[in-house]
Amino acid sequence: MLFIICDDLNDYQGVFGGHPQAKTPNIDKLAAMGVLFVNAQSNVPVCSPSRNSFITGVYPHVSLDYGWTDLKKQPVLKHNKTIMRLFKENGYVTLGTGKITHGNVEADWDQWGMSLANNYGPLYFDGENKIALPTVPYPYSEIGAVDGSYGRLSDAGISLGKNGEKGLVYGWSNEPMRYINDNDRDLMQDELHAEWIVKKIEELEQREIKQPFFMGVGFVRPHTPMHAPDKYFDMFPIKDLKLEHWKSEDVDDIYWKNNFDPELKGTRYYKTLLESYNGNRELALKHFLQAYLACVAFVDEQIGKVLNALNESEFRDNTIVVFTSDHGWQMGEKNYLFKNSPWEESARIPMIIKTPDTNAGLKVEQPVSLIDLYPTLMDLCNLKGNHKKNKNAGDLGGFSLKPLLVNKPHKWEGPNGALTLVGNYGIKIPTEKQNFSYRIKHWRYIKYSNGQEELYNHETDPYEWNNVATDLKYNNVIKKLRKEVHEIINN
Template identity: 40%
Template sequence: MNFKFSFLVAALCGSVWASAASMDKKRPNVVFIMCDDLNDYISGMKGHDQSQTPALASFAESAVMFKRAYSNNPVCAPSRASVFTGIYPHTSKNLFWGKWFQNAILKNSKTMMEHFADNGYYVTGSGKLLHHFTKNVWPYYNKQADYGPFYSLNGKASVAHPGVPAPFNSIGAIDGSFGALEAIPKNRAQGEGWLRGSWKVKDRSLNFDDSARRDMTPDEENAAWAAAQIKSFEKNGQDQPFFLGVGFVRPHTPLHVPQKYFDMFPLDKIQLPIIKKNDASDTFYTEVFDGDKKGLKYFELLKQSYPNQEAGIRAFTQAYLASIAAVDDCIGQVIDAVNSSPLKEKRQGTWPSIQLL
C-alpha cells in the first residue's frame, strides 16, 4: 500500500479534540481516535500538573495542540453526531439523547465514514465513536461501545465498586463507581466479580484475578485490535486507502483501571484545585437548577461520603488521573503501530507532520 498516514484524535465530551490535515495531494490513510470525557488533564496543557500522558505528549511534539478547542454540545450523543456529520446540534436540533439516525436532518446527511467510503476508502471501526451505533454507516465494525469493567455481586446486575463509600455508591455502577480493578474482596461470593457490556446490558464476565492473570479491558482490546488492523494493512498489499476509527471509553465513568495506574498518583499527594470562597456566587447555577440535578447531586453525595470535601475530591481525582493514564497507554499502542509501520513512509520522501488540533 502506497499511502501515508494522517491522524484525527478526539476527546469527547471534554474540552479538547484533535484532527489531522494532509499536505499531500494523494489520499492518506486515516486513523481516527476518540476518548470519552477527557478534559485538559494532558501533559503540556497544564490542566493538572500531575497528569501523566506520555503518548499524547510525544504525539503533540510533532503536531499542533489547540488549548481552547471546545465541544459544541455538553452532552455526548449530540456532540459526537456533530463531529461525524459536520452539522451543529443547534442546526439539526439533535439534542440530549435523541438518536442521530432518527433526526430529520442528520438521517438525510452523510457521515464522515460514508464520505470516505464513497471516495474509495476501506472503512472500519471499533469502540465508542458515535454514541448511538448503526451498522448502516460502517462497512465493517469490530465491537460496539463497552463501558466495562462493571462490578457485580451476582454475575448479572452491576453495582458500584466495593471500595466506594455510601452514599456516593448509591448513584450506581457507572457514575457512582471508581477504583482499581484489583481492589476487590479476596474471598468473593460465587458470581461476584467483573462484568462488561453496554450502558444498559452488562452480561459478559471479565476475569481479573490479578495483574498477571487477567482479561484485557474493553479499551485495551480496542487498542490491540487497531494495532493489529494496521499490521494487517501492511501485509495485504492492497492499493486502497483506509479510514480506521477507534473509540476509547475511559476516562468516562466508571473509573475502573488496573492498580498500577492508581499507584502513579499517591492519594496523599494529589494536588487539588483552589476553590475560592464564593467564587461561583455570580453564576446563579444553584438558583437555576435544583439539587437533584446530576452535577449538584453527585457533588453533594461525594462530600457526604468522606470526612470532608477535600477527601472526596482527592479520591475522585486520583481515579480520574489513573483512568487518563490508562487510556494514554491505549492511544500510545495505536500511535506506536503507526510509527513502526512502513505505511508511515511514502515511496519518495516522508509523510507530512501529524497535526494535533
C-alpha cells in the same frame, strides 16, 4: 486517516497543562509531532449529542439534538452522511471500534470491532445487579454502577469469569470478565480496542490492493465507572495529590441555579461525594481525582500502543492523525462534578492534528471546536460528494482547520470564537432561549435561558472565578460577544 477519540477527557494531559501531575507521555509525544489546538471546545458538553454533531458536521442548535437520541433515529441527522460514510464513498476502507457514536451506523463501516453493548465498564456485578464497587463509600455508591463507581480493578475481588458470580462484567451484556490479579486477567475494553487497531494496521500492510483507509477508535476511559489496574492508581498516591484551584465563594456570582435544576447531576454528584467523606472536600476530591488521573494514564498507554503500531508501519509518513475528546469534565470547580456545564473545564477539549506536512509542535490559540473536524477532513483528504443524503439533512456548521496547520497560518474563515450549547432543556424551548457558552481567545461569555450572563477574562482570570458581566466597563465586550453568538446561531 486515524481518528482517536476519548470520552470525558478534559485538559489533564501534560501538553495541555490541565493538571500538573497528569502522566500522558504518548499524547504529549503526538502533540510534539502535530499541531496543538489550545482553545478547542465541545459544541455540546455531553456524550451523545456531541458525537452526533461532530460526526455529521451539524451544530446541535441546527439539528435540535440535545439528548441521547440514536444517530440513526435523530430527525435531522439521520439524513446526513457521517464522515465515515463520506470517506467510504471516496474509496476508503473504513474500520472502527469502540465508542465513536451513540448508535452505530453499521453500513458506514467495512469492518467493526467490539460490540457497543460491551463498551462501558467493566462494571461490578454482585451476583444479582450491577452496582458500584464495594469500596465506594455511601451515599456516592447509590448513584449506581456507572457514574457512582471508581477504584482499582482489584477492589472487585477475584472473578473467575463465570456467569452469575460476583465480579467484573463487560458493559451491559453481562459477559463476565476474568480477574485474578492485574497480571492474570482478561483485557479491559480499551485494551481490546487498541489490540484490534494494532492488528488491523498489520493486516492493512499485507494487502495486495493498496486502498486508503479511515480508521476510527473510540476509547471509553476516563468515562465512569473509573476503573483501572492497580499500577495506574499507584502512580498517584492520595497523600501526594494536588487539587484544582478552588475558592468557596466561586458560586456567588454565577447563575447556574437560576437556570438549571439544582438536583442535576453535576451539583448533586459534588454534594454526594463530599457527604460520602463526612464533608471533607479535600479527601473526597482526592479519591475521585486519583481515579480520574489513573484512567487518563491508562488510556494514554492504549493510545501509545496504537500510535506505535502506526509509526512502525509503512503508513507512518502518509497518515493523518486526529486526537480529541467529546467534551471535558469538571473536578469540583464551582462545586460541580460532571460534564454538561457552560464553564471552561467542561467545554474545553484536547485536540491534536498531525498531517504528513504539519509544522510539528505548532500551538494554535484561535478558538475552534469539534464542528470544524468534518470540513477539515474533507479538505485535507480532498473528499468529493455531498455531505447530505437528502434535502432534510442539516447544513455543515464548521470551517476547515487546514489554514491553521501551517507555520504561517492562512486566513481563518471561521468565527472569532467557539460556541457551546448546554441543552438541558431539550426541544421544549426555542433555540434562542437555550443556554450558550462562547469562548474567544481572551474571554468566555455565557448567556443563560433567562437572559442572565456571565463574562470571564481569561487573561487575568484563567479559573473563571470573577464574573464581570455586570461591570459597566465591559459593556462593549458583552455587546460584541452577544452579536457574535447571534450570528452563529442564525447563520
